[in-house]
Amino acid sequence: MPALKNVVAVDWRVGKDKIYFFFKDSNTYSRFDIGDDRVPNGYPAPISHSNWHDFHVHAKNLRFGFATTDIHVKANSFNFDQDYLWLFYVDRQIPMVCKYDQDNDKVVSIETVDNSMWSRLGYYFDDIIAGTWWTDSADSMAQFRFLMKNGQSLLLDLNISPFNFDAYYEGHPTLKVVPINNTTWPGLEPYKDRIITAVQNDRTFADSYYYIFLTNNEYITYNIMEDRVEYGPYKVSEKTWPGLLRD
Numbered sequence: 001m002p003a004l005k006n007v008v009a010v011d012w013r014v015g016k017d018k019i020y021f022f023f024k025d026s027n028t029y030s031r032f033d034i035g036d037d038r039v040p041n042g043y044p045a046p047i048s049h050s051n052w053h054d055f056h057v058h059a060k061n062l063r064f065g066f067a068t069t070d071i072h073v074k075a076n077s078f079n080f081d082q083d084y085l086w087l088f089y090v091d092r093q094i095p096m097v098c099k100y101d102q103d104n105d106k107v108v109s110i111e112t113v114d115n116s117m118w119s120r121l122g123y124y125f126d127d128i129i130a131g132t133w134w135t136d137s138a139d140s141m142a143q144f145r146f147l148m149k150n151g152q153s154l155l156l157d158l159n160i161s162p163f164n165f166d167a168y169y170e171g172h173p174t175l176k177v178v179p180i181n182n183t184t185w186p187g188l189e190p191y192k193d194r195i196i197t198a199v200q201n202d203r204t205f206a207d208s209y210y211y212i213f214l215t216n217n218e219y220i221t222y223n224i225m226e227d228r229v230e231y232g233p234y235k236v237s238e239k240t241w242p243g244l245l246r247d
Helices: 049-063 119-127
Strands: 007-012 020-024 028-033 062-068 082-090 095-101 106-112 127-132 143-148 152-155 172-178 196-200 209-214 218-223 228-235
Touching: 007 209, 028 049, 049 062, 049 095, 049 106, 062 196, 082 106, 095 119, 119 127, 119 143, 119 172, 119 228, 127 196, 143 172
Parallel strands: 007 062, 007 196, 062 127
Antiparallel strands: 007 020, 020 028, 062 082, 082 095, 095 106, 127 143, 143 152, 152 172, 196 209, 209 218, 218 228
């Protein structure tokens, strides 16, 4: 059975929810269909312009990524329910971010992290393993959490108002560094040094889950709304993630 390593998982919110897994060693990817609970036939597939467009040349250098809805959308644009995928990677040792339009399946922009709305991440970029939009608060629509390889995590709030889509341009983001322990991430501390990647399942009629993948082909399910480990670790297998470990 293949080992799950050097992989980055990202969530896809357009249409039926999916999770994409980028296997960097082979420059291939797989699509896990959440509703069908499996990877369909034909995956893993080579990463190319035909499936990831202008981003495909950067996929080997992907570090982490996640999706958002209605963030970085200007007021009066009448473009609500806009889903973007933020793909963070390195180009010639420079941290970069690709804004990918999920609705139209194309790259919107590519810029350095330092010159983007994510500039607060620049100092910690090399240590970040995974990140996700943390949608458990009515106070701000732009809270994020990042897991790092040094047993720490980042809590980022872009301070975007749910009623003012232009607030990003005049807001004051805040960033906190906190250890991964039983207070900040209940249940996760014993596994903090084994994290490979993580991805959110934004469930419509139930609490959202954050799947945290570990070494030794294991994963943990973290309940975002209840802010605790729901279960795990379990083995990644043909029973738990059908098709994911396919050659």
